[in-house]
Amino acid sequence: MTIQKICILGAGTLGSRVAIQSAISGYEVSVYDIHEEALDFGFKTMKKILAQLEKGQLLKEPQEKILSRIYFTTAPEKAIQDADFVNESVTEDVEIKKKVWKQFGEIAPQKTIFTTNTSYLLPSMFAEESGRPEKFCAFHFHDVFYSRIVDTMPHPGTEPELIPLLEELGRKLNQVPILVKKENPGYIFNTMLLALIGAAGKLLTGEVGSVEDIDRSWMVNFHMPMGPFGILDSIGLDTAWHVTKNRKDSASQAFAALLKTYIDAGKLGEKTGEGFYKYPHPAYKAPNFIK
Incomplete structure (x- = not known):
């Protein structure tokens, strides 16, 4: 065909x-x-x-x-x-x-x-x-x-x-x-990504670190241009919420509840101009963010 x-x-x-x-x-x-x-x-x-x-x-x-x-x-x-x-x-x-x-x-x-x-x-x-x-x-x-x-x-x-x-x-x-040889929720990359996002969400809702410091830790240690919350903004917080809310563990449910507060405020990430960061010039892209 x-x-x-x-x-x-x-x-x-x-x-x-x-x-x-x-x-x-x-x-x-x-x-x-x-x-x-x-x-x-x-x-x-x-x-x-x-x-x-x-x-x-x-x-x-x-x-x-x-x-x-x-x-x-x-x-x-x-x-x-x-x-x-x-x-x-x-x-x-x-x-x-x-x-x-x-x-x-x-x-x-x-x-x-x-x-x-x-x-x-x-x-x-x-x-x-x-x-x-x-x-x-x-x-x-x-x-x-x-x-x-x-x-x-x-x-x-x-x-x-x-x-x-x-x-x-x-x-x-x-x-x-x-x-992907057989059905797997999240395919290959998203399965790996969800582990990262889940860990970042748990750190944030558990008040272990701030959005900025969690991202800084990831960015500096792995030489990445953005961290988990910058990634979430690019994906869309509404998409992340749909995925997270369906997971039954307490950490995921707590993070889903936090994401919902952003969604209710119209903050869906990069596509709406604001999520965890403000766009088009998010703080994590500033030269002094990781200094």
């Missing part, structure tokens, strides 16, 4: 990045969201990314030509029309994802491959709702531009023939494909 048209469900931070990288790679792209405001956010995110890439002389085509390959819509039927491949990046909630996949499973062309970009849930949790579980797989992007890993994680009912096709697509999208 040749993939020519890509459909992105969800115009949030990650969905927008996958969409613009797909267009940069030469694919026709439709971007669907239920909110016009989200589509506007997605368009602005894409323009910002293209400007940065153009400044770094990393674009082979003019911005206008790349953007001309992208179609934004709140109409499901228009978004899915003639799509060869779908990648879903909606809220990390099983019931919401089930509803989305049932909806698009009923209107998508028979040729369409379905993939979910879920960060922590398993594809088997909603593969059946799509009506074609054999063509359903997790295809999980990280940052897309800075962290160029894409995880291919099948569920037990995924057709084996789908795996090499997705790995090839990952390379065409300028990503490094990783095969």
Whole structure:
């Protein structure tokens, strides 16, 4: 099968990045969201990314030509029309994802491959709702531009023939494909990352250290540009909360409660201008932060 048209469900931070990288790679792209405001956010995110890439002389085509390959819509039927491949990046909630996949499973062309970009849930949790579980797989992007890993994680009912096709697509999208051999919450990297975030959250809620000192300790010891809380801001505190609240241990529940206070205040991290730090100039990027 040749993939020519890509459909992105969800115009949030990650969905927008996958969409613009797909267009940069030469694919026709439709971007669907239920909110016009989200589509506007997605368009602005894409323009910002293209400007940065153009400044770094990393674009082979003019911005206008790349953007001309992208179609934004709140109409499901228009978004899915003639799509060869779908990648879903909606809220990390099983019931919401089930509803989305049932909806698009009923209107998508028979040729369409379905993939979910879920960060922590398993594809088997909603593969059946799509009506074609054999063509359903997790295809999980990280940052897309800075962290160029894409995880291919099948569920037990995924057709084996789908795996090499997705790995090839990952390379065409300028990503490094990783095969997760069996379902694992958090894939490979996120499993390791969650251990770090969990430890940082426990230190903070236990009043062992401040946000800044926990980050400084990590940054200096491992020669990293940001610490756990800077990472959380880049991921999105809402995404982190959805993952953390589902863990039953007391430390995770305490950290989830703290994250919820930030979310309720509209502080979701870098995408809203404030989380544990304020953006676009977070304190951890200041020269004197680790002095």
